[in-house]
Amino acid sequence: MSTDVKQSDTLRLPPGLLPKNIADLSAYSSAKSEKLSGSTWLNANESPYTREYKLSGQALNRYPDPQPQQVIQAYADYVGLAPEQVVMTRGADEGIELLVRTFCQSAKDSIAIFAPTYGMYKVTADTHNVALNTLSQELLLQGDVDEICTQVGDAKLVFICNPNNPTGALVSQDKIAAIAARLTSSALVVVDEAYIEFCPEQSAVSLLADYANVVVLRTLSKAFALAGLRTGFTLANTQVLAPLRKVLAPYPVSTVVADITAQALSTSNIASMRRQVDILNALKSRLQQWLEQSDAVTRVLKGKGNFVTLQLKDKNAIAIAYQQGLVMRPFTLYGQDNWLRISIGNEQELGEVKAWLDSLTGSTATNQ
Numbered sequence: 001m002s003t004d005v006k007q008s009d010t011l012r013l014p015p016g017l018l019p020k021n022i023a024d025l026s027a028y029s030s031a032k033s034e035k036l037s038g039s040t041w042l043n044a045n046e047s048p049y050t051r052e053y054k055l056s057g058q059a060l061n062r063y064p065d066p067q068p069q070q071v072i073q074a075y076a077d078y079v080g081l082a083p084e085q086v087v088m089t090r091g092a093d094e095g096i097e098l099l100v101r102t103f104c105q106s107a108k109d110s111i112a113i114f115a116p117t118y119g120m121y122k123v124t125a126d127t128h129n130v131a132l133n134t135l136s137q138e139l140l141l142q143g144d145v146d147e148i149c150t151q152v153g154d155a156k157l158v159f160i161c162n163p164n165n166p167t168g169a170l171v172s173q174d175k176i177a178a179i180a181a182r183l184t185s186s187a188l189v190v191v192d193e194a195y196i197e198f199c200p201e202q203s204a205v206s207l208l209a210d211y212a213n214v215v216v217l218r219t220l221s222k223a224f225a226l227a228g229l230r231t232g233f234t235l236a237n238t239q240v241l242a243p244l245r246k247v248l249a250p251y252p253v254s255t256v257v258a259d260i261t262a263q264a265l266s267t268s269n270i271a272s273m274r275r276q277v278d279i280l281n282a283l284k285s286r287l288q289q290w291l292e293q294s295d296a297v298t299r300v301l302k303g304k305g306n307f308v309t310l311q312l313k314d315k316n317a318i319a320i321a322y323q324q325g326l327v328m329r330p331f332t333l334y335g336q337d338n339w340l341r342i343s344i345g346n347e348q349e350l351g352e353v354k355a356w357l358d359s360l361t362g363s364t365a366t367n368q
């Protein structure tokens, strides 16, 4: 039986039905949306650790609690905030979208980002017909606060990815505080802390005590090893969260997700997450050393997070990795298409990266 979709005039959409900003959109190509075949996945900054969760068997005929209190309390305890300062979302990505939908007027407002950075800020702005003020990481890291805030202009939201994906760069808490202070009457400073568990002492959460315009985005997709669950949190004061709650979908968190998230935030699971972070950070140092010693690599970005971003001498090396079933994330950075981001996998997976690196230079260095 053929499943071809018939083409006919009655199946055509009326011209002009689709808004121009949507017609012009190029969908976010996430690491998983590209159809790649491979055996070793080091392209999406996922954790290599898996853990079994059992459902506690709650009835699914009822709608869930829109914001499951036990989970909200557990996350508030984990970050040292009050439950009123925590909103649970479908991943940090939904937090980004909620902020844009709540605070930006379509075709009028803008957001500021510091490129190269996480791709979803642009996708979300484009989708909602909100303008993008693209500033540079260099400005954020080296520029002084006056210069940064002048260039932010009248952007309503300023996204600071900290540590930054894909460069790993960190901005100090003091600088974030100074930016927030300068922008108190014009913008929210949104600190995306998707990777903060890999350098927890750098968190901007403590700034919430002093600034009404600071927002922190968190996720369980990276260090907590739950990318498949789709759980994130938006942390802010009630002045920010009250309007956000009005825009939030009626039942964003399913009963099943709330159940597993509650287990993931148990004291023992948080302790085990922290042990895994220590192991991944150690493996990362080892990978960084290999890369720095490799003649096939021209630059290695030193930074935080469960990934390393590097520039290859020859971008064909990526195709060679694919042939070996090794999937990493290629990037065009600073106008050059020979960059690669490698997520920190387990010891065996990183051994495959080492073997690939050695094959590029014909080296047979010892595996250390």
Ligand SMILES: *Cc1c(COP(=O)(O)O)cnc(C)c1O
Binding pocket: 045, 090, 091, 092, 093, 094, 118, 161, 165, 192, 194, 218, 219, 220, 221, 227, 230, 231, 232
């Ligand atoms: C992975 C990632 C996210 C997305 O997190 P989800 O909770 O899986 O939606 C957000 N921000 C950054 C910088 C990320 O790298």
